[in-house]
Amino acid sequence: xxxxxxxxxxNMPNSxxxxxxxxxxxxxxxxxxxxxxxxSVDGIACEDTRHTSHLLKSLGIHKPLMAIHEHNxxxxxxxxxxxxxxxxxxxxxxxxxxxxxxxxxxxxxNEVRLAGYQIFPIPGPSAITTLLSVSGQLxxxxxxxxxxxxxxxxxxxxxxxxxxxxxxxxxxxVFYESPQRIKSTLNDLLLNMSDHSRSIxxxxxxxxxxxxxxxxxxxxxxxxxxxxxxxxxxxxxxxGGAHQDQNHLGLNTSDSVVNLxxxxxxxxxxxxxxxxxxxxxxxxxxxxxxxYDLALKTKxxxxxx
Numbered sequence: 001x002x003x004x005x006x007x008x009x010x011n012m013p014n015s016x017x018x019x020x021x022x023x024x025x026x027x028x029x030x031x032x033x034x035x036x037x038x039x040s041v042d043g044i045a046c047e048d049t050r051h052t053s054h055l056l057k058s059l060g061i062h063k064p065l066m067a068i069h070e071h072n073x074x075x076x077x078x079x080x081x082x083x084x085x086x087x088x089x090x091x092x093x094x095x096x097x098x099x100x101x102x103x104x105x106x107x108x109x110n111e112v113r114l115a116g117y118q119i120f121p122i123p124g125p126s127a128i129t130t131l132l133s134v135s136g137q138l139x140x141x142x143x144x145x146x147x148x149x150x151x152x153x154x155x156x157x158x159x160x161x162x163x164x165x166x167x168x169x170x171x172x173x174v175f176y177e178s179p180q181r182i183k184s185t186l187n188d189l190l191l192n193m194s195d196h197s198r199s200i201x202x203x204x205x206x207x208x209x210x211x212x213x214x215x216x217x218x219x220x221x222x223x224x225x226x227x228x229x230x231x232x233x234x235x236x237x238x239x240g241g242a243h244q245d246q247n248h249l250g251l252n253t254s255d256s257v258v259n260l261x262x263x264x265x266x267x268x269x270x271x272x273x274x275x276x277x278x279x280x281x282x283x284x285x286x287x288x289x290x291x292y293d294l295a296l297k298t299k300x301x302x303x304x305x
Contacts, residue, residue, distance in 0.1 A: 011120075012040060015084045017112045018091040019105065021098040021124025025208035027058060029125045035059055037122050042088040045080055047095045047104050055093075068092065070104045077111035084117045091122075098126045102150040102176055127236040128174055131203040134213060135238045137172040143289065145171040146238075152177070152185060163192035170241040170287055177235040186221055186229075189239065193218055199240035205233035260285060265298040273299060 010033065012018075018037050023029040038044060038056065043064040046052035052065060068076040083090055092099055092108060099105030112119055128148055138144045149166075152175055153159040166173045166189075177185050190196070196219040204212045210233070216224055218239075260280070267276050273295035280291035 010036065012037075012089060013118060014087040014089055016089050016118040016120060017080070017084065017109070018089065018120045018122055019099050019109060020091045020093050020122040021126065022055060022093050022096060024096045024125045024127050024130065024206060025211075027055075029207060030059070031122075031124050034122050034124055035061075037091055038063070038093075040089070041091045043083060043090050045076070045090055045092045045108070047093070047099075051095045052093055066090075068104060068108055073104055073107045074111070077108045080108065081112060081115050081117070084112070084115070096125075098124065101126060101128070101148075125207070127176070127203070127206050127234070130206050131201060131213070131236045131238055132174065135172075135201045137199065137201065137238050137240050143287070145241075145287065147171050147173055149173055149175040151175065154181075159188075160192075163188060166239060167193050168242060172241050173239045175237055177237060179231045179233060179235070182231055182235050183225060183229060185237075186225055190218060190221055193239075195242065198242070201238040203236040203238075204230065206236060208233070261294060261298055264291075264294050268295060268299050 018041060020034050020037055021031075022034065038059065038061050041063065043066060044052065044056070045066040045068045047067075047069050049065045049067050056063065066076065066080060068080065080090055080092075092105055094100075094103035094105060097103065100109060109119055132138065132146065138146060147169065149162065152162055186202075189200070196217065198218050200216050200218055200221070202214045202216070206213075212230070214224065214228065264276055264280075267279070271279070273292055276295040277288045277292035280286045280294075281288035285291070286294065
C-alpha cells in the first residue's frame with residue numbers, strides 16, 4: 001500500500017507541537033501517521049528518554065530528545081516553547097498510549113496553547129478504548145456513556161468518596177490500577193458496591209503477548225482473586241453501571257430516599273419532558289433517555305404500559 005497518499009494529506013506547519021500516541025504494548029499498533037510525524041519533526045519531547053530511545057531505534061528514527069515528565073513539566077515546557085519560537089516542529093510522546101490521559105502532557109499542551117502555538121493531535125492506541133471495545137459495557141440503551149476515573153485515590157476521604165460515586169453511577173466506570181494495588185482495589189470494590197451482580201471486565205497487559213481479559217460479576221471476585229489474579233503488569237478495569245431500574249424506584253441518599261417518579265410528576269407542572277430529562281441527567285439521577293421516558297409517563301399516565 002502506498003503510504004504517501006495518506007501522508008501527503010498531513011499539514012505540518014512550523015512552530016507547532018504534535019502530540020503523538022504510541023503503542024501501549026504491541027509495536028505493530030504504531031500508525032503510519034505517527035511514524036511520519038516522528039521522522040519529520042525537529043525534536044521529540046518524551047516522558048522517559050530511555051524508553052522513547054528504544055521505540056525510536058526500532059523505527060529507525062534518530063532525533064534530539066527532551067525529557068518532559070510530571071516532575072518538570074512546567075519548567076521544561078518553557079524550553080520546548082523556545083524551540084517553537086525558532087520555527088521548529090516538535091513532537092511529544094508519553095511512555096505508552098495517548099499523552100495527557102493519566103500521563104504527563106496536559107500541562108505542556110496548556111502552556112504551548114497559552115503561548116499561542118498550534119497543537120496537533122496524532123491519534124492512536126489507548127488502554128481505555130482498547131478494553132471498552134471488547135467489554136460489551138456500552139449497550140442496553142446507554143448511548144455509549146462511560147466515565148473515565150484515571151487512577152483512583154490511594155486512601156482517605158477521597159478514596160471513600162470515589163467509591164460512593166461509582167456505587168451510584170449509571171454509566172460504566174473505567175479506571176487504571178497498578179499491579180501493587182490491584183488486589184486491594186478489587187477488595188474495596190466488593191466492600192463498597194451495594195449490588196454484587198454488576199459486571200466487571202479486567203484487562204491486564206493489553207495488546208502484549210500475555211494479555212488477559214476477564215469477564216466477571218462482582219460476586220465472582222473472591223474466587224477469581226484467590227485463583228486467577230496475577231499481580232503483574234498494568235491493569236485497566238471497567239465496572240458496569242448501576243442498574244437503571246433501581247433509579248425508577250428511588251435514589252438512596254445518606255438522609256432520605258428520593259422518589260423519582262413523584263419528583264418528575266411535580267416538575268411536569270413547570271417543565272417540559274425534555275427539560276426534566278436534562279435536569280435528571282445533569283444531577284446524575286438517571287440517563288437522559290430514561291429520564292425522558294419517565295417524564296412522558298408521568299405526564300401521560302395512561303401510556304404507561
